[in-house]
Amino acid sequence: MDKEVAIIGYAQTPYEADAEASREMQVLEVTKAALAAAGLKREQLDTVITANNDYLDGRTISNMRLVEPSGAWQKNESKVEMDGAYAALYALMRILSGDHGIAMVVGESQASVYGGYIPGTMMLDPTFDRQRGLLNEVSASALQARAYMNACGVSEEQLAGVAAKNLANAAKNPLALRADGKADVKKVLSSRLLYSPIRELMASPLCDGACAVVLASGKVAAKSGNPVWIKGVGFSHDSYLSERSLAEMSSLKDAARRCYAMAGIEDPASQLDLAEVHECFAHEELMAYEALGLCAAGEGGAFFDSGTTSMDGSLPVNASGGALAANVACAAGLARIIEAAMQIRGEAGDHQVKGVRTAVAHGQTGICAQENIIYVLGGE
Amino acid sequence: MEYKNETVSIEGGWPMEHWQWKFESLALIRKTLEALREKKLLGLKCPGCGLVYFMPKPYCRCLSIPDEWVEVKDTGTVTTYTFTGAWAYEGIADEGPAGTPLIIVGIVLDGTDTMTVCTLSDAKPEDVSVGMRIRLQWPENPEGKLEDLAYCVPL
Ligand SMILES: [Zn+2]
Numbered sequence: 001m002d003k004e005v006a007i008i009g010y011a012q013t014p015y016e017a018d019a020e021a022s023r024e025m026q027v028l029e030v031t032k033a034a035l036a037a038a039g040l041k042r043e044q045l046d047t048v049i050t051a052n053n054d055y056l057d058g059r060t061i062s063n064m065r066l067v068e069p070s071g072a073w074q075k076n077e078s079k080v081e082m083d084g085a086y087a088a089l090y091a092l093m094r095i096l097s098g099d100h101g102i103a104m105v106v107g108e109s110q111a112s113v114y115g116g117y118i119p120g121t122m123m124l125d126p127t128f129d130r131q132r133g134l135l136n137e138v139s140a141s142a143l144q145a146r147a148y149m150n151a152c153g154v155s156e157e158q159l160a161g162v163a164a165k166n167l168a169n170a171a172k173n174p175l176a177l178r179a180d181g182k183a184d185v186k187k188v189l190s191s192r193l194l195y196s197p198i199r200e201l202m203a204s205p206l207c208d209g210a211c212a213v214v215l216a217s218g219k220v221a222a223k224s225g226n227p228v229w230i231k232g233v234g235f236s237h238d239s240y241l242s243e244r245s246l247a248e249m250s251s252l253k254d255a256a257r258r259c260y261a262m263a264g265i266e267d268p269a270s271q272l273d274l275a276e277v278h279e280c281f282a283h284e285e286l287m288a289y290e291a292l293g294l295c296a297a298g299e300g301g302a303f304f305d306s307g308t309t310s311m312d313g314s315l316p317v318n319a320s321g322g323a324l325a326a327n328v329a330c331a332a333g334l335a336r337i338i339e340a341a342m343q344i345r346g347e348a349g350d351h352q353v354k355g356v357r358t359a360v361a362h363g364q365t366g367i368c369a370q371e372n373i374i375y376v377l378g379g380e
Numbered sequence: 381m382e383y384k385n386e387t388v389s390i391e392g393g394w395p396m397e398h399w400q401w402k403f404e405s406l407a408l409i410r411k412t413l414e415a416l417r418e419k420k421l422l423g424l425k426c427p428g429c430g431l432v433y434f435m436p437k438p439y440c441r442c443l444s445i446p447d448e449w450v451e452v453k454d455t456g457t458v459t460t461y462t463f464t465g466a467w468a469y470e471g472i473a474d475e476g477p478a479g480t481p482l483i484i485v486g487i488v489l490d491g492t493d494t495m496t497v498c499t500l501s502d503a504k505p506e507d508v509s510v511g512m513r514i515r516l517q518w519p520e521n522p523e524g525k526l527e528d529l530a531y532c533v534p535l
Contacts, residue, residue, distance in 0.1 A: 127409050134498075135497060139484055143461070143462055143497075144460070145462075147486070147510070150460070150510040193465025196465065196481075198462075239441060241495070246460055
């Protein structure tokens, strides 16, 4: 895609364990802030897409109280029950249809309402796995971690290293919930063991928050200051966890192939300047390196050890701290898009990486990263 | 906001016969469960791609309808595993018997192509590895319930 759709504004709440405001008021806050950032009035929005989830909200039609706060009153509104990165896809397609010029995209949820990882069991097969009581988001991801580590020779120290890197990066991101400038492998390995090999600091903290992105057609975006162009998008769904290899993220690999073809990326490691990946657990970042083609298959651990993905490396990954710093269900992938756009615009403040022109952003939904979506974003 | 920490426990199970879903899986799983009484394991084979599902599944990713019942073995291979740490997880047991970590294994039974999860007993966390061979531990008198498949032991 060449200058067809761009990000022209965005906003995030701080990510908190237990926000004072309701989800509706958090959405109102980011909607207004994103509109202001884009230099737009509510009246100029053509369509609004939100990402939220009925079972996380504890009632049906989780978007019904978001019509006004998301700017959708008497507008063309719809939602996805997936990550906000998919809401951005829906909005992107609406703009590409030619019928809509400007879209508001919102992702939100509040883990303080639904109780952390507990609703994750609703993603399990209802007739069998949910009845057994053995699997939940953490134990299933632990099975994924072990399968990957066994196949690719990755150590617990390497998982801890990813967590330490991201938590240290997060110390420079004022919106992060979990951050530790002094995080190191030892500290991560001495945090509580949840399900082996996953320790508390290797698991993303589920939290409260919202974020919003304004997408605009090329015609509108060209007149705005500093648009961040969507160069490509790719998405792919995999089978339920019992019917696929947990040792690799094959659907992310497939999504990347489609996205890179659209964006004209032939050698991701040299053409990309930065990546924001949605790693719900530390091992998923290593798996994503491989699936995104940043390194060869099976080389995720060694690639991490090379320092390439650290803040001062040639391809920093999760300069924001990633989802290990804050993982709002239905928003964390959209937040990765925002963070990548911030880096391209040079608006990332203390966690700014120098000279980011092209970046990749990843979102996921489903147990053990069943569904994956990536975007390649670029500046002028 | 203390109310958030209150938990209400309600006694009871989740009897599947009370569900009124039009869900072909239920009929298939009932057949597999019924066979457990005779210590038989029934998988379902897809005519399109040959995949053998255990537990059975009414549709396949190749768009065929798995319809051939095949008896599969009660031995298999561990494809991945985890064990619990010192962590209380609401509503989910975090320990095995007598304070030992609960070892959860992903296994592929011989003659099947899909993973199922099971608790490994008679083993310590340091004994378990990917690739290790296991056998299902049948209860003395299987009752045709999911619980009959709860445990496996190293082979
Ligand atoms: Zn098939």
